[in-house]
Amino acid sequence: MKKPNIALTIAGTDPTGGAGIMADLKSFHASGVYGMAVATSIVSQNSLGVQDVYHLPIEVLESQLNSVFEDESPQAIKTGMIASEEMMKMIKPYILQSNVPYVIDPVMVAKSGDALMDDEGKQKLIETLLPIATVVTPNIPEAEDITGFNIETVDDINRAGAFFINEVGSEGVVIKGGHLEGDAIDYLFTNKGVTTWNSERFDTKHTHGTGCTFSAVITAELAKGHTIEEAVNTAKRFISLAIQHTPEIGKGRGPVNHFAYQKIEGLDYE
Ligand SMILES: Nc1ncnc2c1ncn2[C@@H]1O[C@H](COP(=O)(O)OP(=O)(O)OP(=O)(O)O)[C@@H](O)[C@H]1O
Numbered sequence: 001m002k003k004p005n006i007a008l009t010i011a012g013t014d015p016t017g018g019a020g021i022m023a024d025l026k027s028f029h030a031s032g033v034y035g036m037a038v039a040t041s042i043v044s045q046n047s048l049g050v051q052d053v054y055h056l057p058i059e060v061l062e063s064q065l066n067s068v069f070e071d072e073s074p075q076a077i078k079t080g081m082i083a084s085e086e087m088m089k090m091i092k093p094y095i096l097q098s099n100v101p102y103v104i105d106p107v108m109v110a111k112s113g114d115a116l117m118d119d120e121g122k123q124k125l126i127e128t129l130l131p132i133a134t135v136v137t138p139n140i141p142e143a144e145d146i147t148g149f150n151i152e153t154v155d156d157i158n159r160a161g162a163f164f165i166n167e168v169g170s171e172g173v174v175i176k177g178g179h180l181e182g183d184a185i186d187y188l189f190t191n192k193g194v195t196t197w198n199s200e201r202f203d204t205k206h207t208h209g210t211g212c213t214f215s216a217v218i219t220a221e222l223a224k225g226h227t228i229e230e231a232v233n234t235a236k237r238f239i240s241l242a243i244q245h246t247p248e249i250g251k252g253r254g255p256v257n258h259f260a261y262q263k264i265e266g267l268d269y270e
């Protein structure tokens, strides 16, 4: 059997399996990539919201990172919820040393509206990790927080894309239109220009963890050696099918279907 490509996620948890490292592992697996996961914060959350957040001590983060990197290095890395500057600084040298594609989902607020990062953390993300990202995947409110201006029109989105590439120094940014009205349009900006993906908006409340899933699939595709454009293309198809075929789990805003893409595309990995 061929050795699989490996993707690593460094993020918060969701005991109900819809978001965070649990969603990332499912998405890696459904993309045919071997998944590894380092936890930053333990989040008591479910489809109804966030009940409690416990940030792990910095030594616990370091110890997990050492366990991963002294053994087998991943071919791509993703970070999600990172609550403090201390954690960002701890993670950065591991990313730089591994020298593989690095995806940042700049998680700030859960779909329920609960905050997962404080204001200082947002500023520090811009200084420490965003400049070394291969791809950043903000939703509109996250892009507004990072750029410091309101995003309402396509002109605003173009301005935000330019900000990430030219001012922050990220290689690519996907500004996700999930929070706007109308079709779900995503905009990828790189130094080659802009590419857009358009999907119909599915009328469902079950969109818990869509951002985690989308960025995890981009990471998995980059781990396989695909280009940024190819990776976003696959991730868009993956998340659209996952939202279209939600499993109806939970009393509130439930998770998406992480296995719809694999099933519908008829994929059979080695
Ligand atoms: N109702 C929907 N129908 C179709 N696509 C959607 C819908 N909602 C979101 N998307 C798509 O899902 C992906 C994730 O975008 P979204 O804006 O929901 O991320 P997010 O807010 O970061 O998610 P979360 O914070 O819950 O993890 C994008 O490709 C977006 O266009």
Ligand SMILES: Cc1ncc(CO)c(N)n1
Residues within 6 Å of the ligand: 011, 012, 013, 014, 019, 020, 021, 043, 045, 080, 081, 107, 109, 110, 111, 208, 209, 210, 211, 212
């Ligand atoms: C741990 C975690 N990361 C990200 C999100 C955003 O969906 C969430 N709800 N929980």
